[in-house]
Amino acid sequence: MAEPLVETRGLTVDYAARRSLWGPANASTRVLRGVDIRIDAGEIVGIVGESGSGKSTLGRALLGLVPATEGQVLFAGHPLDAQPDGALALRRHMQMIFQDPMSSLNPRHTIRTILTRPILLHGIALDQAAAAASAAAVLERVGLPLTVLARYPHELSGGQRQRIGIARAVMLRPRFVLADEIVSGQDVSTQARVLVLLKELCAEIGMALAFISHDLSVIRALCHRVYVLNGGVVVEEGSCESVFAAPQHAYTRALIDAIPLPVVGTSWLAA
């Protein structure tokens, strides 16, 4: 088997005790407990769970943004905690699309700066002109007019900002992108567009995608494989096809049963 692109081995993450002002120190909270996952190059993997399942912490750990208490995260075979902070060469290939583009895009920068700065920083574009040309190409790819280049994030609609967030992440043609709840709260029509765009971009760039969501229907539409997280533990893993056809774990079944289908005349509410 080929080497996985992203891999966790026995990943355990604790959030440190927070000392309360008056009371005694709280015990630290264990958020992930011995998680083993692997994401291969070009693969779209769903990570699903409810609030408090640890899915967002797992996502952050995959990018090395949260230190492992025990276990390891490896990117293309390199342990992340062994990398110096400035491991730019690896960083280039690990990008993130955020849930809320308004709070993740610098409000003082124009879209041009937001899109071109990373490729200039990483030396992918050698000068402003080359960077601007790349930004224009990516903008066109995500379906935005070139006029947005001169604009600031607050001047765009929510859907446009979401596209900028995606464009920013793929500017570097990364090998791995993490998307955390990026379509939750969106209208159905916007959501479908974003899903199609992500799927196409993954195929074009050959990037792997970890897609964190609480919505199993969205995961089914987009992902090849899925990890089901509950209480910081992976309770089920498999291809979407097999997990949805025959869920093995009671929690997965409960999650699937909790989805209301747009079909009338079922006994869903009674069950």
Place this chain on the structure above:
Amino acid sequence: MSALLSIENLSAVSRRDGKPILRDVSLQVESGTIHGLVGESGAGKSTISKIVLGIVSGGVVVTAGRVMLDGKDLVQIPERDKRILIGSQLALIPQDPLTALNPGRHIGDQLTDSLRMWKGFNRKAAWARALELLDHVAIRDPARVMDQFPHHLSGGMRQRVLIAAAFAIEPKLLIADEPTTALDATVQKQVLQLLKRLQAEHGTSVVFVTHDLGVVAQICDDVTLLFQGKVMEQGTAATIFNAPRHAYTRALLAASPRYDNPAAGLNPIDDAVIAACYAQIQQFDGVQHG
């Protein structure tokens, strides 16, 4: 069956720029049924429910139409009568239970308010009734919850408290504005089951505002689908889902991801369908002004 709530030719515009927000909306909520008010952002579904509740913001001006509740026009009646009518017969289950509850008051005090105000209970009787209500919405250890503050409760528990509060006054009409959007899927299902059970027991009529077509199919009897303040399609849930007539309805259904069908959710709504919807609206606006 008779309509408990009848919205007739309701139109509203924005005070700031005069742009239409609601365009000649008519709908009937039959007694004892759940009517789904469905649409994407900007459809006007929340504006309609706010007009019915009399809490619409100053930025919205109702320009035409009637909102008949049990034969009385909520838009026209004097403010004082309106407050009594709405307070005693309407209840709201809001989207965000945390902001709807007062963070500085005990659950028990918040639950007993409406019982004392509208049902004439004294303090002791209201407290006893509130305990019953909490028990009824399947909250364990109601006596303890009565003495707690909202932040002590989980999102699902808070929503149960608000459902208990809504049913406390035995309203004729309940407005549920995206009541489960903020909840986890498994909790959402429990809350919907609870809502359906209480609705059936009390024979309450419900306006259920949501963007989730799955929830609509499972809980609503009738559906009004809106786009930019205009009714696109209206009918029983069975017709809307089994034989949708409007292209917009069909496109929305095709764009909804569903776990039983991997291809669903990857069909963005065709620009032509949206353009046709806007054309329909422009034609309507043209007739209004011309």
